[in-house]
Structures are given as structure tokens and as C-alpha cells.
Amino acid sequence: MAARGSRRSSDRRGASGRSGEPDAPRPRKRSRFWLWVRRLMIWGGAVALLALIALGTSVYFAAQSIPGYAALMSSQNGQTIVVRARDGTEIVSLGPSYGQWLPSEEIPQVMKDAMVAVEDRRYYSHFGVDVLGLARAVYISLRDDRGMRATSTITQQLARNIFLNSNRTLDRKMREAVLAMALEAKFSKEQILELYLNKVYFGGGAYGIDSASRKFFSHSARELSTAEAAIIAGLVKAPSNYAPTADAEAAVQRANVVLDQMRKYGAIGAAEAAAVDLSAVKLKPEEGQNSIRYFTDWALPQLDLLLATDPGEPIEVWTTLDLGMQRTATAAIKSNAPNGAQGALVSLDRDGAVLALVGGTDYVASSYNRATDALRQPGSAWKLFVYLAALEAGYRPEDNVVDGPVTINGWSPRNSGGTFAGQIDVRTAFAYSKNTVAAQLGNEVGFGTVAAMARRFGITTPIATNPAMVLGSSEVRVIDMARAFAAVSGGGRSVEPYGITRVVSASGEELYRREASQPRLLVADYVAAGMTDLLQTAVNTGTGRAAQIGRPVAGKTGTTSSNKDGWFVGFSTGITTAVWMGRDDARAVPGLQGGTAPAKAFAAYMRYAVKDRPVEQFQTELQLPEWQLEPDDEWMYGNPDDYYFIDEQGNVVEPPRPAGEDPRGPFPGSEGEDPQGRVPPQVVVPPPPPQPGPPAASDDFLERATGGARQPGEVSTRRNPASAPQGFSSQPRGVIQ
Structure with missing residues (x-):
């Protein structure tokens, strides 16, 4: 037994000796793996325990800091925002x-x-x-x-x-x-x-x-x-x-x-x-969620600018909205808008207060506000700015123009009916919306001048200055067009639309109150009067006859190509209203014209809007300035502060004065001593024959200023180019050929 055991031992050593390597430490590898497993479990458990302790601590302190049940x-x-109409009636709570x-x-x-x-x-x-x-x-x-x-x-x-x-x-x-x-x-x-x-x-x-x-x-x-x-x-x-x-x-x-x-x-x-x-299940009918929401969607975001700080409590917002007018405006748009078309309406009081605002036919179906956000072409309603520029340049409603074929830089406008009326006056051309006349007027005063006039009257959208711009190719907002016409109604003074008059906190503190703004003079009163004359004629006898309401109305229709947009914008008794109709996808609407559905909706609304106001006649009598009333020779002088004299070489010279007149002015009196050292005359000496002075202006200048040779007795209404306001054309006015 011992020998066998010794031999096995020797065999093992021999085998080991043949390889020259020690036996593989297999148990040590296994123990190392489990060692790392145990370590991970220990460390993981420790981390988990610490995380649980941290979580428990966080939960404990959070529970301690949470208010009681009654406080929650x-x-x-x-x-909460309570919105009130102009009479204090609560119209919606938001x-x-x-x-x-x-x-x-x-x-x-x-x-x-x-x-x-x-x-x-x-x-x-x-x-x-x-x-x-x-x-x-x-x-x-x-x-x-x-x-x-x-x-x-x-x-x-x-x-x-x-x-x-x-x-x-x-x-x-x-x-x-x-x-x-x-x-x-x-x-x-x-x-x-x-x-x-x-x-x-x-x-x-x-x-x-x-x-x-x-x-x-x-x-x-x-x-x-x-x-x-x-x-x-x-x-x-x-x-x-x-x-x-x-x-x-x-x-x-x-x-x-x-x-x-x-x-x-x-x-x-x-x-x-x-x-x-x-x-x-029976649902509650939606109240206050329809057309009134178009107004609140426009007005309430302005609170961020009107209030200095966030009150952090419920507030009441008093607005300019008239509930009766708003209901009537909504009904007027719904009942007159063609099938498949949308409609929008903005109505302003004479100070810019928004009395009614409708942004579509159904707010629940579409909350898109077409009265304040949509950009649409105004068509002939844009001619307001063309004729304002022409009136400011010297035209009068009774002046003659020619409705005939015209080509401007390769562009040849046509009238709606395809016919030409020949020689007519400015009033008739505007009343019947003659495109050829508008094009010639725009070309004469300058397309940039027309664009500047639109900017002056509150158009905030981009404006093209190509010839076709006179027919309303630049897109505008309905509220901006209402603002522009309201300025004309106000005698040429600026109007700023507003919808909020005051804001009160839940505790009764007044957080905001609107102060009356000072309007700016946009055009002279005689220009606004002349424009009102044209607008009134357009309603009385022109394309806007459907907008008549039994009292003076002034306004203008607008229709774009293929009947995609229809407009009527006008005013009466201090209220200005703009109406637009069309499709959101800008497709044609059969039969839609500014003088049909939009004008009818305008009339339906305005009959109610003005019913409690006394009838007001328009101021259309043109009180022209002196430079437009005097004969040509006198007009060429105008105000002495506005002209100068030149000799034949073009040198500035002092204007001629009657002989014997001291250029320093009249002697102040006969008593005492002249402060300028002059001696009072003792003997009256007859003045010598007057000597011809240098001409006030050369013949070339007269030709350029009058647009041609003057006929005997002819009275000109052309303004002195030297006194024309900057930014506006000083080209001569005459019959458009």
C-alpha cells in the first residue's frame, strides 16, 4: 500500500516535472469572482440603504413642510380675470x-x-x-x-x-x-x-x-x-x-x-x-365663448404692457365693448357672409374705443381672429390713400380727370366693367372706383407718396411701391383699415384703437386707468373734408349704395381679383366700421363684391350702432388755404416767408419794394428819436417813377410750375413747390391725359 502510494506521488511529481509548471490555481479564480459579487452586493446594499435613508429623510421633512389639509x-x-363691458356687465370670466x-x-x-x-x-x-x-x-x-x-x-x-x-x-x-x-x-x-x-x-x-x-x-x-x-x-x-x-x-x-x-x-x-x-348626455350651451372671445383674445394680452406688475390675485377688466353692438355685429356677419366664407368686423368710436369686434363666423369652430391677425388684400378700399395723397397735392373733388386707357411701366389697369368714361371729375372717378384714374393719380403724386400716406394713417403691414399698389395689392389687417378711415372721420387726426379702460384688483385697488391720448394731425382739415366728400358720394351714388342707412354715411367698397375678398369700410355719426368677407384659403367666392354682402352687413350693423345718436352732417366744405384760392400771379408769391427772388443769373436778390420805402421797415413814429438813427422826413418828395425790378421767376420756372402756358384769366390751384411738405410730390397738377 505504501509503495503504491509512493509511486502515485512520484508519478504526479514526474508529470509536474515534465511540464516544468506548477498546478493551475482553479479554486482561487472561482473565489475571486464570488469575492467581487459579494463586494458589489455589500456596496450596492450600502448605497441602497443610504439612498433609502436619504429618501426617508426627504419624505419626512417634506411631509413636515406640507401645509395642513384646510390650507390645501x-x-x-x-x-381669475372677470371681463366687463363698457356698462359694467360681466361678459366673461376667464x-x-x-x-x-x-x-x-x-x-x-x-x-x-x-x-x-x-x-x-x-x-x-x-x-x-x-x-x-x-x-x-x-x-x-x-x-x-x-x-x-x-x-x-x-x-x-x-x-x-x-x-x-x-x-x-x-x-x-x-x-x-x-x-x-x-x-x-x-x-x-x-x-x-x-x-x-x-x-x-x-x-x-x-x-x-x-x-x-x-x-x-x-x-x-x-x-x-x-x-x-x-x-x-x-x-x-x-x-x-x-x-x-x-x-x-x-x-x-x-x-x-x-x-x-x-x-x-x-x-x-x-x-x-x-x-x-x-x-x-346633454351639454350646456356655450355662452360667452363665441364672438366675444375674439375681442378678449385681442384685448387681454395687452395687460402685460398696461400693468406694471403681476397682481397675483383676481382682477376685473373694464373694456370698451358694447354688448348690443357686439351681438348685432355677430348677427350681421353670420347672416350676410356667403356660404363657405368667413367674415370679420371692427367698429371704432371716434376716440378709437373698440365697440364691437368679430373675428369669424364661429369662435368655437375656429378661434383664428381675422379682424386683428389675418392679412388680406383690400382692393379698391386702398384708394383712400391714393386720393388722400392727391388731395394733399392740390386736387379738388370737382377737378377734371380722364378715365381712359393708360400704361405705366408696362402695366395697363382696367376698370371693373371694362369700359372708359372719358373726362369726368375726381368725385365721380372715386365714387365709381375707376382704376385707370387711381393709377394715373398714383403715378402723378408718386407711389412712394401713397405708401407714405398709408403708413401715416396706421397701416403697419409691408407696402409695395409698384404701380399696381394703387389697386390694393398690399395686404392689410381689418383693424388697421378701420383705424385709417376713423382718422378721416375725425378730421384728419390720428386714432389709436383700444379695448381696456381700467383694471381693478379683487381688493378694489385701481391698477390701471386709461388716459385720453392727444391725437396727431395727419392731414390738413380741408384734405379730410375733401376725402369725406368723395367717400360720401361713393355711398350716395357709387359702388357703396347698399351701405345706406337713412343718415349720412361715407365709405368705400373693395373687391379683389376673382372675388377672393370683399370689403366695405365707412363711418357715420362718429362710428367707423370695417367689414371684410372671404375664404381662409383665399379661394374665389362667387358673387362676392364689396358693394354686396360686406356693404349689407355694414348697414345692418350701423343702423343699430347709431340709433341712439343724433344725426350728424359731414363737414365736406373745403376751406382751402390762401395759396389755393388766389390767382396765379398772386399765388406765385404766396406767403413772403415761402418764396425768394432770383436775378437772370440765378442769384438771390431782395424782392422789389415801392419807391421811398425803407427796407428796414416803416418809421415807428414822429416823436422822439429813431432807435436806428433815422431822422423823420420833413418834406414829402414825390417818388420817382418805379423801375422794373428783376422778375419773380423765369419763364421756365413758370412753365414747370403750371404745367404749360397759362391762359388769360386762368385761375390755378397749384401749390408752390418751394412750400410743399417734404416727402410729397411737388409735380404740377392738371388734367390727366
């Missing part, structure tokens, strides 16, 4: 609406079940964070290679709504989780669910189920049916998308999802789910 009940999310606080025992069980089923089915089993739901979301994200979907529990949503914002960041999610666990540690499940159902946002400014129930169904949340509870529960995911007043079909589809979840998790039986008839 009274807290509000956001600011921002949060909270309804009545319902204790847990008064909330229908079906409402609780619907919310838990669709938002957090493991609500009663987790501690604020759904670990299983989170793990499942991570798994699906890795499996489908996409971003992780939201997994916020009801408690997390409550924590976010009360304490945090909606930023989608990791830091915010971690804080949300800590606060959710703190809420779970401090309050019961019933308390948390009560807080949630009374605070969660359901769209349309409604916070809490009672506010949502009253907004959508006109009754308290205590009376919610299964179908109504399913609709409300479905809103939380996306209030703006699933609101029944915005998209009833989407609301029904989402409510069906809620009912399916309730059936799946045992909140209701299959038979009960099948018996629910969502189509039978």
Missing part, C-alpha cells in the same frame, strides 16, 4: 373657476371609480409612486426603443398641481415623487382623492369636478351620471383635445375608453357599461 383646500391655482368644494362622502362613487380606473388603477395599493407601473414603463421603453411614457399616479399629479410646474425634467420628476410619498404619509387615501377631484384641471378654466360639471352639464357634480363621470374623467389626459364643447366626437371616444377601463377593473359590470348611452 383653500389654495388656488392661477388667476382663468380658474372652482365651483363648490365637495367632501369625499358627497362625491359620487362612480366619479371616484372612473378617475381611479383611467388614471391610476393601483391607487389604493401603492405608497404614492407606482413601482410596478414604473417598471412596466421602463420595460416597454426598452422593448420598443422609444421614450418612456408618463406614469404619474394620482398622488403625483396632485403634488405637481399644488407644488410644482409641468416641466418634463428628471429633477422635477424626483421632487414630484418625494412630495407624493410625503402626501401619502400625511393624508389618507380618501383625503388625497378628495383633494385631487376638487383641484384637477378639466379644461375651459374649470378646476375640480363641480366646476367641470356645471360648465359642461349645467348641474352640480353631486348629480353626475355614469356617462357624465366617464366624460369628465376622460378630460384629465388632454383637456383641450377632449372637451365636449370643443370636439364632441373626441370626448365620446375618450369616455368609451374610461368605461372600458372601469369594466376591465371591476368598477362596473359589463351589462352596465353596455347600457351607458353617451350620445344622450
Whole structure:
């Protein structure tokens, strides 16, 4: 036995000796692997323990800092804005609406079940964070290679709504989780669910189920049916998308999802789910959400500029809106807009106060504000600026022009009917919207001058200066056109549209009050009077006859190519109104012209708007300045401060004076001593025969100033080019050929 053992030992040594290497340390490799496993487990456990301690500490301190239940009940999310009309009537309340606080025992069980089923089915089993739901979301994200979907529990949503914002960041999610666990540690499940159902946002400014129930169904949340509870529960995911007043079909589809979840998790039986008839739910009619919202959408953003600081409390905003005029304007647009077309209306008082503003035929269907945001071609309504520039350059309504073929830089405008009237006066050319005359006037005064006039009257959009611009090829806003015509109505003084008069806080403090602005003189009063003359004629006998209302009206129609846009803008009794109609896609509207539907809508509205105001006659008598009233020879001198004399070589010389007149002026008196050292004359000496002085102006200058040879007795109304305002043409005026 010993020998055999010795031999085995020797064999092993021999084998070892043949290899020259020691035996492989296999057990040591295995022990090293498990050593690292044990280390990782120890260190991982230690890190996890520290993390749990840190988490527990964070939750503890968060729970200590969370306000009590009564304080959370009274807290509000956001600011309520009550908007009032010019007479103080409340027209709409925007921002949060909270309804009545319902204790847990008064909330229908079906409402609780619907919310838990669709938002957090493991609500009663987790501690604020759904670990299983989170793990499942991570798994699906890795499996489908996409971003992780939201997994916020009801408690997390409550924590976010009360304490945090909606930023989608990791830091915010971690804080949300800590606060959710703190809420779970401090309050019961019933308390948390009560807080949630009374605070969660359901769209349309409604916070809490009672506010949502009253907004959508006109009754308290205590009376919610299964179908109504399913609709409300479905809103939380996306209030703006699933609101029944915005998209009833989407609301029904989402409510069906809620009912399916309730059936799946045992909140209701299959038979009960099948018996629910969502189509039978009666929705509350939308009030104050239609045309008035066009006005509030335009006016309320201005609060950021009007208020120095954020009041941080509910406020009341007093506006210029007249409820009767707004209702009438809405009806006028709806009843006159052609099928498939939209309409917009802006009405201004003489100081710029917006009395009515309609941005479309239906705000619920489309909230796009065509009165303040849309850019459309004004067509012939743009001729307001062409004729203003011509009147300022010296034209008068009775001056003759020629309606005939004309070509300007290769462009040949045509009239609407394709015919030409020959020699007519300016008044007739404007009343019948003669394109050829507008083109010639624009060419004569300068297209840049017309653009400058439009800028002066409040057009803020880009303006082309090519010849076709005189026919309204540049796009404008409806509110800007109303502003321009209101300035003409005001005698050529600027008008600034405004909609807010004062802002008051909930405590009664006046945060803002509008002060009357000082208007600027845009054109001389005689220019505004001449323009009013033309506008009145356009309504009395021209293209705007459909806008007559039984009292003086001045206005202008506008129609673009292929009947894509129709306009009427005019004024009467201190109220200026602009009406536009057309399609949003700029397609043609058969039969649409400014003198048809828009003019009729204008008349329908204005009859109501001016009914309580006394009739006002227009000031159309042109009180022309002296330089337009005197004969040519006198006009060439004008005001002595506005002219000078030159000799034949072009040198400036002093104007001739009667012989014996001292160029320093008359002697102040006969008593005492002349302060300039002059001696009073003692003997009157007859003056010598007058010597011919240098001509006031050369023949070339007269030719250029008058546009041709003057006939005996001819009276010119051309303005002295030397005194013409800068930026406007000083070219001669005459009959357009």
C-alpha cells in the first residue's frame, strides 16, 4: 500500500516535472469572482440603504413642510380675470373657476371609480409612486426603443398641481415623487382623492369636478351620471383635445375608453357599461365663448404692457365693448357672409374705443381672429390713400380727370366693367372706383407718396411701391383699415384703437386707468373734408349704395381679383366700421363684391350702432388755404416767408419794394428819436417813377410750375413747390391725359 502510494506521488511529481509548471490555481479564480459579487452586493446594499435613508429623510421633512389639509383646500391655482363691458356687465370670466368644494362622502362613487380606473388603477395599493407601473414603463421603453411614457399616479399629479410646474425634467420628476410619498404619509387615501377631484384641471378654466360639471352639464357634480363621470374623467389626459364643447366626437371616444377601463377593473359590470348611452348626455350651451372671445383674445394680452406688475390675485377688466353692438355685429356677419366664407368686423368710436369686434363666423369652430391677425388684400378700399395723397397735392373733388386707357411701366389697369368714361371729375372717378384714374393719380403724386400716406394713417403691414399698389395689392389687417378711415372721420387726426379702460384688483385697488391720448394731425382739415366728400358720394351714388342707412354715411367698397375678398369700410355719426368677407384659403367666392354682402352687413350693423345718436352732417366744405384760392400771379408769391427772388443769373436778390420805402421797415413814429438813427422826413418828395425790378421767376420756372402756358384769366390751384411738405410730390397738377 505504501509503495503504491509512493509511486502515485512520484508519478504526479514526474508529470509536474515534465511540464516544468506548477498546478493551475482553479479554486482561487472561482473565489475571486464570488469575492467581487459579494463586494458589489455589500456596496450596492450600502448605497441602497443610504439612498433609502436619504429618501426617508426627504419624505419626512417634506411631509413636515406640507401645509395642513384646510390650507390645501383653500389654495388656488392661477388667476381669475372677470371681463366687463363698457356698462359694467360681466361678459366673461376667464382663468380658474372652482365651483363648490365637495367632501369625499358627497362625491359620487362612480366619479371616484372612473378617475381611479383611467388614471391610476393601483391607487389604493401603492405608497404614492407606482413601482410596478414604473417598471412596466421602463420595460416597454426598452422593448420598443422609444421614450418612456408618463406614469404619474394620482398622488403625483396632485403634488405637481399644488407644488410644482409641468416641466418634463428628471429633477422635477424626483421632487414630484418625494412630495407624493410625503402626501401619502400625511393624508389618507380618501383625503388625497378628495383633494385631487376638487383641484384637477378639466379644461375651459374649470378646476375640480363641480366646476367641470356645471360648465359642461349645467348641474352640480353631486348629480353626475355614469356617462357624465366617464366624460369628465376622460378630460384629465388632454383637456383641450377632449372637451365636449370643443370636439364632441373626441370626448365620446375618450369616455368609451374610461368605461372600458372601469369594466376591465371591476368598477362596473359589463351589462352596465353596455347600457351607458353617451350620445344622450346633454351639454350646456356655450355662452360667452363665441364672438366675444375674439375681442378678449385681442384685448387681454395687452395687460402685460398696461400693468406694471403681476397682481397675483383676481382682477376685473373694464373694456370698451358694447354688448348690443357686439351681438348685432355677430348677427350681421353670420347672416350676410356667403356660404363657405368667413367674415370679420371692427367698429371704432371716434376716440378709437373698440365697440364691437368679430373675428369669424364661429369662435368655437375656429378661434383664428381675422379682424386683428389675418392679412388680406383690400382692393379698391386702398384708394383712400391714393386720393388722400392727391388731395394733399392740390386736387379738388370737382377737378377734371380722364378715365381712359393708360400704361405705366408696362402695366395697363382696367376698370371693373371694362369700359372708359372719358373726362369726368375726381368725385365721380372715386365714387365709381375707376382704376385707370387711381393709377394715373398714383403715378402723378408718386407711389412712394401713397405708401407714405398709408403708413401715416396706421397701416403697419409691408407696402409695395409698384404701380399696381394703387389697386390694393398690399395686404392689410381689418383693424388697421378701420383705424385709417376713423382718422378721416375725425378730421384728419390720428386714432389709436383700444379695448381696456381700467383694471381693478379683487381688493378694489385701481391698477390701471386709461388716459385720453392727444391725437396727431395727419392731414390738413380741408384734405379730410375733401376725402369725406368723395367717400360720401361713393355711398350716395357709387359702388357703396347698399351701405345706406337713412343718415349720412361715407365709405368705400373693395373687391379683389376673382372675388377672393370683399370689403366695405365707412363711418357715420362718429362710428367707423370695417367689414371684410372671404375664404381662409383665399379661394374665389362667387358673387362676392364689396358693394354686396360686406356693404349689407355694414348697414345692418350701423343702423343699430347709431340709433341712439343724433344725426350728424359731414363737414365736406373745403376751406382751402390762401395759396389755393388766389390767382396765379398772386399765388406765385404766396406767403413772403415761402418764396425768394432770383436775378437772370440765378442769384438771390431782395424782392422789389415801392419807391421811398425803407427796407428796414416803416418809421415807428414822429416823436422822439429813431432807435436806428433815422431822422423823420420833413418834406414829402414825390417818388420817382418805379423801375422794373428783376422778375419773380423765369419763364421756365413758370412753365414747370403750371404745367404749360397759362391762359388769360386762368385761375390755378397749384401749390408752390418751394412750400410743399417734404416727402410729397411737388409735380404740377392738371388734367390727366
